[in-house]
Amino acid sequence: MATMGNIIFWSMIVLIIAFSTLIILILALSLSNDSSSTSSVVSRDRFPLANLGQDVLLSCHLTVAAAVQVTGAVAVTWTKAYLSGEVYKYQDSAPQLEDQNPQFDGRTQVFPDAVARGNGSLLIMAVTSRDDGVYTCSISSSNLDGSVHIHLRTAAYSKPTFSVKDGTLTAMGSRWQPEPEVTWLDSKGTVLQGITLFTENPTGMYSFVSSLKQVNVPTTYTFKVQNLLVTATSSTNVTGSGVTEKTTFSFSSSTVPVLSPSRFLLPLSGLLMYAVGCT
Known part of the structure; x- marks a missing residue:
């Protein structure tokens, strides 16, 4: 026993x-991801960010050398990790949607003229948060084939609007997701104390009203609204006649990190020592 x-x-x-x-x-998996960089199929943007409710184009095309060498009809297949069925398939010069996942019914398309030249880019219309994830684009012909992985991220963002009245500068924004943070700064970059009210609607979208009291005239203030993926930076110039602004957007390139195997080595060595000690 x-x-x-x-x-x-x-x-x-x-x-x-x-x-x-x-x-x-x-x-x-890491090696397969690295090998995609040497594939005959590439993407101009492997980590695109889509604004919820708008359309997004996922880039996927043959490299120049491969496009020159292609012969025969070109087939394109799009799939999404952890999703049954296909996102989109184009073969024999026509869409083949018998196995398309219902999530993408009527919302996706490629462009036949572009496909014939080795460009299988996919248009996804009216993007939702469910579209977030890793897609694989595969292009094949009679003499070559290849694939590339593309991580689509989704967020909601919009340009804030500004007004000034009775010495109070107010910023208003809508359609932000995930929940954002806001920051006021003076012309020297010093953080100022504003009053901000956030509101979440039933769909999970956030809007805000943020006010900065006792502003100087004339002067320039910087207003930042940002979440994990998007930052909107507005330079606001307050004058006696009102406020003018210029807003620029920047986008995070961060993605979900791949777990490093080294993170498992220490626990494994500990388990082995424990096992030996139990014999």
Whole structure:
């Protein structure tokens, strides 16, 4: 009859094997992602950011050298990680949508003239938060094939509007998601104390009203509204006749990090030492 020590020992061995398998899988995925950079299929933007409710074009095309060499009809297939069915498929010079996931019904298309030249870029219309995720674009012909992974991120953002009255400068914004933060700064970059009210509607969109009291005239203030993905920076010039502004948007390139195998090595070594100690 097995002793408790033996049971614990073999349990640890099973766990070590399981974790080792996971490490191998992660390495394989990392290598496959790296290999996409040498594929004959590339994307101009592998981490696009779409504004919710608007359309987005996911870039996918053959490299110049591959496009020159292509022969025969070109087929394009788009899939999405963890989603059954296909996002879109174009083959034999026509859409093939029998296996299309209902989420994308009537909302996706490629462009036949572009496909014939090796460009399989996909248009997704009226983007929703459900569209966020990793897509794979595969292009093939009679003499070549390749694929590229594209991580589509979604957010809602809009340009703020400004008004000034009785010495109070007010910024208003709508359609922000995830929830944003706002910051007022003076012309020297010093953070100022404003009063901000956020409102969330039933769809999860945020709007805000932010006020800065006792502003100087004339002077310039900077107003920033940002969430994890988007930052809107507005330079507001307050004069005796009102306020003028110029707003620029910047977008985060951050994505969900791939877990490094080294994060598992220390726990695995600890498990092994524990298992040996139990024998």
